[in-house]
Amino acid sequence: MEYSFNAIEKKWQEKWKADRIYQVSNLSTKPKCYVLDMFPYPSGTGLHVGHPLGYIASDIFTRYKRLKGFNVLHPMGYDAFGLPAEQYAIDHGIHPATSTKQNISNFREQLDRIGFSFDWSREVNTAEPNYYKWTQWIFLQLFNSWYNRGKAQARPISELIAAFEEEGSISVSGYRAIPSFTASEWGAYNEKQQQDILMEYRLAYCGFGEVNWCEALGTVLANDEVINGFSERGGYPVVKRKLRQWYLRITEYADRLLEGLDKVAFSDAMKEMQSNWIGKSYGAEIDFAFATGDTKKLRVYTTRPDTIFGVDFMVVAPEHELIPALTTAAEKKSVEEYISYVKSRSERERLAEKKITGCFTGSYVLNPFNQRQIPVWISEYVLAGYGTGAIMAVPCGDERDFKFAQHFNIPITNIIGSHFDGKEANPTKDARLENSDFLDGLPMREAVPLVNNKLMELKIGNPRVNYKIRDAAFSRQRYWGEPFPIRWENGVAYPLDEKDLPLELPKVETYKPGPDGEGPLANLKIWTSKHLETNTMPGYAGSSWYYLRYMDPHNTETFCSRGASDYWNQVDLYIGGTEHAVGHLLYSRMWAKFLFDLGLIGFDEPYKKLVNQGMIQGSSRFVYRIEIDGSDEMEALAKQKPIFISAGMKNKSLPELQEEIKYILRKSWGADAEKIKIISISSLHVDVSLVDGLELDVTAFTAWRPEYAQSSFVLENGKYICGSEVEKMSKSKFNTVNPNELVEKYGADTFRMYEMFLGPVEQSKPWDTKGIEGVHRFLRKLWRLFFDETKGKVWTTDPATDAEWKVLHKAIKKLDEDTDRFSFNTAVSASMITVNELGELKTHKKEILEQLLILLTPYAPHICEELWHELGNEGSVLNAPYPVYNEKLLVESSKLYPVAINGKTRTELNISLEANQEQVEEMVLADESVKKWLNGNSPKKVIYVKNKMINIVV
RNA sequence: GCCCGGAUGGCGGAAUUGGUAGACGCGCCAGACUCAAAAUCUGGUUAUCGCAAGGUAGUGCAGGUUCGAUUCCUGUUCCGGGCACCA
Structure with missing residues (x-):
């Protein structure tokens, strides 16, 4: 009896589906376990072998936990809103809902073949009204809440209004730079004034922010769509422009997001990335008076108040509001030129720039401690959004300040004596201060509190905690996203009534941007006549809370009942890529804290344990085409009948090569081929499916594209050998491998185990289809422990020997340890060793093999289920009792x-x-x-x- | 530029807490079966010297700690991910 994987896998997938074997209940006496994959965006290009890596890992873990007696929630769904679908709609006129639906069905079809244990009855789709109704609802809760710093939690905005009515702004005066007011002043404010003040406190609020504006396209572009200051489509110039935007006040949660990292099992690298992103720093704000005597002050934020006497110049961000006041008539022109240069540059370019740029304003401010005159410069390396948008530059201690001073010949004051060599800055905190007035002789660390006290005493500044994290921009000038449940009236934003949710996304005729930088919704009469918000929400809106919807996906009363979220609680294992380290993970952690504050869920960290899967890179293949110089006719002929040389010849000198292949040149192009000259060799990506290892299937290649139909090949040892390189897997590089083909050829079980066998899940590694044969051979070997291809059944009910028990229990121990620590590659290798050893022992005994099948079920579910039934068992192997390790057998x-x-x-x-x-x-x-x-x-x-x-x- | 990873045979990788470097698989070489091929099975396979026994070197590079370092520390090179509107 043969191992007919295709038939076996099809049979069991159908049976499992019919039996709804993966459907889980919220009511169970078993302990719970929640295993979640990061929300996929259903891309139009379909899955390649890199995508399922994390899904296979989570599926193995799910099945393993289930066998070990847990009630496991393992859902899947789609983060269906997003830019690519909208761009596709613009290009092809197909509604995003239609293309998305198509993509989802392709995606699902591909997933199903791999035999995942998802509970599809819980599928969610962020673009469906019954899902985004609740995204809008949560947005309304954010809009209607403020952050009470005293209580360190979100509270209803009504509590803030009550406080304003009772005592004015007194208890929250430190929150924002707004004038304080009394209770009676509050009462006297008109609606607009009151609402504007409340907007300063709401957790979802409206403000102004810079976007990538492309005048020619009349639209706002994503960073992705901007390349070196020009639009990706069309190559039009892109500048920054301020637009009205919604924001989430994630900054209020900065401390809790930081502290929460101690409670979760993320990798240290992940925690570090998040805490760097939050960027909490302790420093001081210091006011510098204008040398002109103007009453205005230039306020800087510094983390090193101890270096105050080393300040040699100031740098303000090009967006700084005091620039007009600081710029002297003489410098006006160069300042304006500099600012317009900076406007064309993205924040990334500004930070990555090695070249030093800047511009003097012509003005001076005074060091508040010694009244020294300090020149004020403008430079792009200072960002408006961080601190106060202005810094005091201390070139002897800061590398960038030092380079700036050198570049513009600004004299450097040394306050750290021999610690500074004049060749590079030294950011030490351990030097004793010199040239520092009342701080002379003090170790720098000790000077910090002294300066801080003095600042407060002289009322020229104060110690200050700062965060690098900024409020999250929460609106997009796009069509394909959740509409905001907001109505505008006289410049005031009003929430829609909850009973009017969902506010459905209307159908549109075109996806063209609206007037004046607004989104496509601004083109709709039915929309604008109701004064509805024309922005839509960003991609991360729906994905910030989806893990909760899976717990209670069909609830029409609430986003997720408290009963359901109390039962399933945190996600026990979350698998996804590191690219979400600071975006999605921080946003969804913030939303969890917010929902927790309102008592809507009972935990404030959504993910207990996070595993980051690595990337599977593609292994590209190249063919080498010769390029020639000759008559027009000859060049046209060369294009029509291209000649490719095998990889081994590409490094030959061109004349030598020409001499060597002249026979082929003449054969392809006729006698005139003598008159051409080979001038270069181009390497072209070739579809990896046309290549076996490195050997090109030349017949398939000529059939691949019409322009290669008349190709000739210069072979080495009778073969055309391709070049290879490891690159990102992508359609454009022709190096994607479709899992469907592999499942077809080797079966889903082989595919699953091979993906795991490639290496540790966390690590990036190149894909190489060749090795899959080894894993397939292993499954055939397993099969042969039960059946002989000619003799049929070979398994027996004979009692096992000590040696056989020992092999089995060694496997139980190893597979348990490895699966528990997500070391799936070594678990596969241990499975191979086990089967090899049982083969050597000629073991065909049911009592051993039966238990082995249970062990292997998480990895290769189909073959194990089949053999489990062949051994005479009823019911699924997924419900079998998991073997218990007996250490006595291994002593x-x-x-x-x-x-x-x-x-x-x-x-x-x-x-x-x-x-x-x-x-x-x-x-x-x-x-x-x-x-x-x-x-x-x-x-x-x-x-x-x-x-x-x-x-x-x- | 900044933040975070990674680097071990021809290839993917193993070595879980500092203790036999190269498990397992691919590829390659040799052999068995076969008219032949495929499939399968057996043996070999880090480099180098040696008929062999065995020796020597070896985990990106340069140092250090230790009886002992792929593992810990310092420096450095290259590659990958992220950097706030791709998701």
Whole structure:
């Protein structure tokens, strides 16, 4: 009986579906486990082998936990709003809902073949009104809430209004730079004034922010769509422009997002990335008076108030509001030129710029401690959004300040004595201060509180905690996103009534931008006549809370009942890529904290454990085409009948090559081929499916594209050998591999195990289809423990031997350990070893094989289910009792110890595990080969580590 | 530029807490079966010297700690991910 994987897999997938075997209930006496994959965007290009990597890992873990007695929630759905669908709509006139639906169905079809255990009855789709109704609802809760710093939690805005009515702004005056007011002043404000003040506190609020504006396209562009200051489509110039935008006040949660990292099992790298992003720093704000005597002050934020006497110049961001006041008539022209240059540059370009740029304003401010005149410069390396948008530059201690000073010949004051060599800045905190007035002689660390006290005493500044994180821009001038449940009246935003949700996205005729930078919705009469908000929400709106909807996906009363979220609680295992490190993960953590504050869920960290899967890179293949110089006719002929040379010849000198292939040139292009000259060799991506290893299937290649139909090939040893390179897997590089083809050829079980066998899930690695054969062979070997291809059934009910039990229990131990620590690659390897060992022992015994099947079920569910039934079992192997490891079966009495002399292993000795130091020394020193290595010298020391090794030091 | 990773045979990788570097698989080489091929099975496979026994070197590079370092520390090179509107 043969292993007919295709038939077996189809049979069981249908059976599992019919039996709804993966449907889980919210009511169970079993312990729960929630295993989640990061929300996929259903891309039009379909899945390649890199996509399912994380899904296979989570599926293995899901099945493993289920076998171990857990009620496991393992759902899947779609983050269906997004830019690519809208761009596709613009290009092809197909409604995003239609193309998205098509993409989802392709996606689903591909997933189903791999045999995942998703509970599809819980599928969600962020673009469907019954889902985004609740995204809008949560937005309304954010809009109607403010952050009470005293209580360190979000509270209803009504509480803030009540406080304003009772005592004015007194309890929240430190929050924002708005004038304080009394209760009676509040009462006297008109509606607009009151609402404007409230807007300063709402957790979802409207403000102004800079966007990438492309005048020629009349639209706002994503960073992705801007390349070096020009639009990706059309190459039109892009500048920054301020637009009205919605924001989420994530900054209020900065501390809690930071502290929360201690409660979750994320990798240290992930935690570090998040905490760097939040960027909490302790420093001071200091006011510098204008040298002109103007009452205006230039306020800077510094993390190093101790270096105040080392300030040699100031740098303000090009967007800084005081620039007009600071710019002197003489410098006006150059300042304007500089600012317009900066406007054309993205924030990324500004930060990455190595070239030093800047411009002097012509003005000076005064150091508040010694009244020294300090020039004020403008430079793009200072960002408006961070701190106060202005810095005090201390070139002896800061690298960028130092380079700036050097570049513009600004004299440098040394306040750290010998710690500064004049060649590069030294950011030390341990030097003793010099040239620093009342701080002279103090270690820098000790000077910080002193300066801070003095700032407060003189009322010229104060200590200040700052965060790098900024409020999250929450609106897009786009069509394909959730509409905001907001209506505008006289410049005031009013929330829609909850009963009017969902506010459905209307159908539009065109996806062209609206007037004046607004989104496509601004073109709709039915929309604008109701004064509805024309922005839509960004991609991360729906994905910030989707893990909750899976718990209670069909609830029409609420986004997720408290009963459901209390039962399933946090996600126990979350698998996805590191690219979401600071975006999605921070946003969804913030939303969880917010929902927790309002008592809507009972936990404030959504993901208990996070595993980041690595990227699967593509292995590209190249063919080498010769390019020629000749007559027009010859060049046209060369294009029509291209000649490709095998990889081994591409490094030959061109004349040598020409000489070598002249026969082929003449054969392809006729006698005139003598008159051409080979001038270069181009390497072209070739579809990896046309290549076996490195050998090109030339017939398939000529059939691939019409322009290659008349190709000729220069072979080496009768083969055309391709070049190869590891690159990102993408359609445009023709290096994608479709999982469908592999499942077709080897089966889903082989595919799953091979993806895992490639290497650790967390690590990036190149894809190579070749190795899949080895895994397939392993499954065939497993099959042969049960069935012989000619003899049929070979398994028996004979009792197993000790040696066989030992092999089984070694496997139980190893697979448990490896699966628990997500080391799936070593688990696959351990499975291979087990099957190899059972093969050597000629084991065909049911009592061993049956348990082995349960162990392998998470990895290769189909073959295990089939064989499980062949052994005569009823019911699914997924409901079988998981084998329990018995350590007594693996006890050894002795060990073959490596014996090293001076750290180099020289021999091995079998020694009882009971042996003590003296016994070991005696045995080791009596050994012939040890004696030989000692060469008469007496050992200084014998190191004996029980169950590990022995080392003799001479 | 800044932040975070990674680097081990021809290739993917293993070595879980500092203790025999290269498990497992691919590829390659040799052999068995076969008219032949495929499939399958057996053996070999880091480099280098050696008929062999065995020796020497070896985990990106340069140092350090240690009886002992792929593992810890310092510096450095290259590659990948992210950098706030791709999702």
